[in-house]
Amino acid sequence: MIKLKQHPKYDTIVSWGKLISITGSAQIIIQAVTFASGILIIHLLSVKEYAFYTLCNTMLGAMIVLSDSGISTGVMSLGGESWQDKEKLGTVLATGLELRRKYALLSLLVTIPILFYLLLHNGASWLVAFLITLAMIPAFYAALSDSLLEIVPKLHQKIYPLQRNQIEVGIVRLFLSAITVFFFPLAFVAILAGGIPRIIGNVRLRKIVYGITGEEKESDPEIRRKIIDISKRTLPSVIYYCFSGQINIWIISYFGNTTSLAQLGALSRVVMLLSLISVVFSVLIVPRFARLKNDYSILIAFYTKMIILIVFISILVIITLCFLSEYFLYILGHKYLGLDKELILVMIGGCINMIMASGLSLYMSKGWVMKHYISVGFSILPLIVGCLIFDISDLVGVLYFNIFVAITEMIVHVGYGFYRINLLRNKQAE
Template identity: 45%
Template sequence: MYKVILFMKIKAWFMLLGTTGLAQALVQGLGLISGILVIRVLPTEEYALYTLANTMLGSMVLLANGGISKGVMAQGSKVWKDKEKLGEVMVTGFDLRKKFIVASLIVGVPILAFLLLKNNASILVTILIIIALIPAFISSLSNSLIVIVPQLHQDIIPLQKNQIGVNLGRLLMLGVLIFFFPLAFVAVFSAGIPQIIGNLRLRKIVSMHVNLNHSPSKEISKKILKTVKRIFPEAVYYSFSSQITIWLLSIFGTTTSIAQIGALNRIAVLLTLITMVFNIVIAPRFARLIDSFQLLIKRYSTVLFGLIILLIIIVFTTYVFSTQILFILGSKYANLEREIVLLILGSSLSLIAGLVYNMYSSRGWIQHPILAISMSLITLILGISLIDISNLVGVLKLNILVGTSQLLTHGIFGYYKIFQLKNR
C-alpha cells in the first residue's frame, strides 16, 4: 500500500513538473526568439545601450520590490485559503509597493543616464531609453506581486497561459517595430506594453481567489515591513551586485564587451525557465509546509541536491555544444566559446543560490543583511584584487567566484534555520 501511494505521489510530481516545464519552455522559447531577434537586428552600439537599459531595469525592480513580495508571500501563505484575509494582504502589498517605486526611479534613472552617456549615447537617445523603460519597470513590479495569488493556489495553467500570451505579444511587437526602427529604446519599449496587458488579465485570475476591495491594513503592513527591513539592505546591495559583470564592463571595458556579455546573457536567460518552474511549483509548497524538522530537512536537502545535479548537467551540455549555441547568436559572437561556458557556470551558481534564497525566504526566514552583504563584499573585493576585470573573461571569472560564495551562504543559512526547529 505504501509503495502504491509513493508511486502515485512521484507520478503526480512528474506530471506537474512536466506540464509546468513544457509551458515554461514555450515561454522561454518565445523569449529567446525575441532576444535573438534583438541581437541580430540591432547594431553592436545599440545593443550595448539596450543591455545597459535592461540591466538597470532588473536592478530597479529588485530595489523597488525591496522584499515586499517576500513579505506578501510569507503573510499570504498563512491565510491563502481565506479569500478576504488574502485580499487584505495583497492590497497592503500593493500600497507599500507604490512608495518604493518612486525611490527606485530617483536612484536608478540618474545612474542609467550616466552609464548611457559614458558609452556614447546622445542626450536624446538617453531620454528616449529612460522613457521607454518606465512601462517595463512598473509592469514588472506589478507582476511580481500579482502572481503570488495563483502561485499559492497552484492555479498554474491560467498563469502560464498568461505568460505565453505576454511573450507572444512581445515577439509580435518586436517583429513589427524593430526591423523598421533598429534602435535600443524601441526594443525596450516593446517589452513593457505586452506585460501591462498581461497584468490586466492576471487581475481577473486573482479576483477569483481574493477580494481586493479592502483598505490597506496597518497590522499587516507592519508585518510585511518587518520582512522588508531585514531584506531591504540586501536588496539594495544585490540590485547592483547581481549585475556586477555588466557594471564593471560599462566602466572599465568597451562597448563591444558590453554587447558581447549582453548577447551571452540572452542564452543564460533560458535558465530562468528553472526559476519560473521553481517559483510556481516548489517555493509555494515549501512555504506551506508545517514546522517539522524531519519534513523540512528532507525536502530542503532533496531540492538542493537536485539543483546541484542540474547545474552540472547544464554546464557540461554548454561545454559540449558551445559552437552550436553560439551559432544562434550570429557571426558577431561566434568566437566566444570559452566565455559562454564561464558565463553559464557563473549564472547557474547564482541561479541556484537565488532559488535556495527564494525557498527559505518564502517561509519568512531572513538572514541578517550585515552577514549576507559582508560575505558578498569580502568575496567581491578579494576577486577584484586577484582577477583582471578589464576584459570579459576576467569579469566572468569574478562572477563565478561571487556565485559560489552566494550559494554557500544561502545553502548554509537554510540548514541553520531548519536545525533550529530540532530543539523545539
C-alpha cells in the first residue's frame, strides 16, 4: 500500500477517480430524472401527439445548433487560453452571449417555417402547429445562453454547483410534466413543461458564473472579431450538421408516417442514456484538452487515450443492450414492444455518433476547424449513396442508413483530430 501511494501516478489517479465518481454520480441522478420525464411523456401522450413532440424537439435541437454557429467553440477556445484571468474570461463570455442573441433571429426565421410545414405534413392542424411552436420558445430562449454559461464553471472545474443546478431543473421538469401532461396529454403542454424549468435553471446558472468572473462584463471588439472568424469557418458545416445530425427523424417525418416517427422518438429516449457518458466527457475531458499546451507528445497521448476509451465504452453499451433490450422496451410501454432489432440499431448509431462527437469536441476546443468543403463533402456523399442503397420509407431501412452515414462521419472527424495534432509534430520538427 505504501509503495502504491509512492507511485508517481498515484495522486493523478486518485484525483481523476474523485472527479469521475462525483461527476458520474450526479450525472446518474440527472439522467435518471431526465429519463423518467421522457418515459412519463411517452406513456401519457398518444402515438400521434408523441410524433409531434419528437418532431418539435428535433427542430429545437437544430435551432440551438444554428443559433450557436460555432460561437461556443470560439468561447471555449478563447476561454481555454485565458481561463485563469477571470476578467478576460468574463469578457469572452459576454461577447459570445451578445453574438448568440444576434444569431438567434436568423435561426428562428429559417427553422420555424420548416417546423410548421412538417407538423402540417404529419397531420397537425394549424392551431396545434401554432401552439407547439409557441411552446418551444421558453426552451429556445434558455438555450441561447446556458450552453455558453456552462463553459466558465467547466473550465474552472466547478462541477458541483453546475450539476446541482441541472438536478434541480430536472426534478422541476419531472414534477411539472407529471401534473400538466397527466391532465392535458398534448404535445405543446409537454414541450412547455420542459421549457419553463430551463429558464429557472438559466437564472441560477448566471449566479454561478458571475460568482467566478465577477459582474457581467462588456463585449470586446477584438474578441468579437476572433469569435466571428471561427464562426465563419464553421458556419457552412454547422448549417449542414444541424439538419443532418437528426437525418433519420427528418426522413421519417417526410417519407414515413406518424407511427414510425413516434417509434423512432421513443427508441431514441433509450439512446439518450448515452448522454451520461457524453456529459461526463464534455465536463471533465474537453476543458482539460482545451487547456493543454499545443505540444504534440502531450496532445497525441491524451487524444488517443480518450478515443480508445470512448470506443471501448460504446462496445460495452451495445453488448449490454443486446441482452437487456426487452426490459427497455417494456419500460417504454406496450405501444413499442417488439422493436428489439430497431432498438439495437438505434443504439449502434448513437454510439458511433458519440465517438464522432468526442473527437469533434476535442479538436474544436482547440479552435481547430475543418474546411467546410471537406467536412460537408465527405458527408453528402454517404447521404446520396445511402438513399440509393436503403429503403428510407421504412424504419429499419432508415436506421441502417443512419449507421452508414455515422460511420463515415466518425472516420472523418476522429481522423481530422489526429491530422491536426500531427501537424504540431511537423512544426516542432522544423
